[in-house]
Amino acid sequence: MPKPATPDPRLPRLTEVPAFREFLSTGWGTPDRTPPVEPGIAAAAAAHRERLSAAFPGRTLVIASGRAPVRANDSNYDFRPNSDFFWATGCSAEDAVVVLRPSGSGHDATLYIPAPAHPGETGFFADANHGELWVGSAPGPSDWSAVLDLRVELLSALPDALRGAERPLLAGSLTSRHEALTPLTLSPELGRVLSELRMIKDEWEIAELRRAVDATVGGFSAVIRELPTAVAGGGERWLQGTFDRHARTTGNGPGYSTIVGSGAHAPTLHWVRCDGPVRGEDAILLDMGVETRAFYTADVTRTFPVSGTFSPEQRSVHDLVEASHRAGMAAVRPGRDFTDFHHAAMEVIAQGLHDWGLLPVSVDEALSATGQQHRRYLVCGIGHHLGLDVHDCAMSSYEAYQGGSMAPGMVLTVEPGLYFHAFDETVPPELRGIGVRLEDDLLLTATGAEVLSDALPIDASGIEAWMRAH
Structure with a gap:
């Protein structure tokens, strides 16, 4: 004053x-x-x-x-x-x-x-x-x-x-x-x-990350229960507020700005404005994570049909992303190159887009370093370290991060997606405005990987059944 x-x-x-x-x-x-x-x-x-x-x-x-x-x-x-x-x-x-x-x-x-x-x-x-x-x-x-x-x-x-x-x-x-x-x-x-x-988490840190993931799964349940209110007029922001309130109650708060993208907003990678409506015919992308009171965060994404049932077009996109996601997660193993899960997921995406006639070149040309045409529909990365930061360990050297190998104690996300913008004229009209991402949090163990977020299904039918149960 x-x-x-x-x-x-x-x-x-x-x-x-x-x-x-x-x-x-x-x-x-x-x-x-x-x-x-x-x-x-x-x-x-x-x-x-x-x-x-x-x-x-x-x-x-x-x-x-x-x-x-x-x-x-x-x-x-x-x-x-x-x-x-x-x-x-x-x-x-x-x-x-x-x-x-x-x-x-x-x-x-x-x-x-x-x-x-x-x-x-x-x-x-x-x-x-x-x-x-x-x-x-x-x-x-x-x-x-x-x-x-x-x-x-x-x-x-x-x-x-x-x-x-x-x-x-x-x-x-x-x-x-x-x-x-x-x-x-x-x-x-x-x-x-x-x-x-910080790349290698100790047992105490792993316990915090488990707590963060479990609380986040509870947050997905809370959001799904509020879909009718969102459709009635509350919109995306009602759902964003629902999760953020849950995160503040069960932890320190959201670990990053909560993404709620319904319908044509789903393809926008970081749709944090959340100022749009939620319509019954939409597929809605939810990218959310609870940060514990010790500041460790989860980072989980699912795409849901607002009506409870995917349309044929939404399901076809979801099925391709699911196949890519499974291929990526299968490549998360100790001793393998960090980039292995990226390439495994991208191969599935490129082949699927080629099968749909969306690639102007062959799959091999698209996957080459001088091609990358499939990335038009997936310009973001598809995985990262997770911990105290949602994009953890970001100041590491390239050799230790993307150029390194996966090791026990690392916690990584795998998150392929397809993002067909409503104004992208290379996409068939029936697919425009559909965005799908699947993201899980994986703990590298001595022999493989544990999916910390596996309480949420990743297949379309499983997601529909989970919605009915919650």
Whole structure:
């Protein structure tokens, strides 16, 4: 709010009223300041730091949690910690920094957090970002240390901690304004190594991903139950809101912007506007994922007939995508190239499109590196790593990611589709406006792959039966 040039007695500024400050400074008890952490996170984060330490002997490592972005003026979006920071700490505090200093054959870690504004401090009532009267109980260093089994200090000690550090490496989010970090720039090397370490999930992370997938399946049920309301006028946004409410109730929230594309919107790959109607004759594409309170997300897609029964045209497209999906999932095996499932799925798509007369060239020409005509109807990738980010491990090297091999502990998505836009004149009129995607989350095991999301059927008849049951 603007500050007057001269004091206005009708609107006194509370920070400038001694009597108010004195009265507000006393008479308060101590609220429960236990930080919100999930069971097992302290041990998991400690193990993550050990792996990180082994990759950088003798180097000082710095990772920042970041700050919530501004939505408008003085209103911010909800804060979510940087994924690398959370992986290494288990801490969800805004504006925090963790420093790993070389010590012996490893590192000692210290977490630095902003000073909480407790009773007796001006910020208690005047700081909308940290004051307890504004944000609720504000954990201090001892509170965080107790739940994370980690040394925790105030951010004011960060400059001294970094003084004298030789060529420290920085990762995380730099949206916070920490003067001590100003001389540093983000280290591509540290970011890459963190991404590549996060490719292999430990048992604690796998349990979180199972929880995310299970909650997401429940979200699909909730959305399907609301189809009549959506058709009656609620539209796509009613269904998007249904899932987002479910995600906020069962987890931290949606792991990414929920995609609800009905009818001609289904071919739009990331239809997150969700401002269209839902019609009884539509096929509706739902791409949704619950993020747990430990920030691990699912990513699952199914395409449903709003009426409960696919039309012959919708079913034919769905059947081809299903065949591609099964071929892709069958290629997800430890030791195989990451690209194997991509090629397996694409071969089925290209052959099917050729059989329908939609390719201007042969299947072999289309699949060649100088062809790719089949990708007109599938321009996106068809799988990725999954974890703390929906598109996880994105800072990895090409050699470790697309050019690497699949290994036990990886969690991947497989998600082929066909997207026939209503204005694509190369497509027969009866297929225009149909978009189908199938996406599952797979855990690589020692001998194969487990489909974490297999509670949802992938065949057209199974989907119709599942809808009737839910």
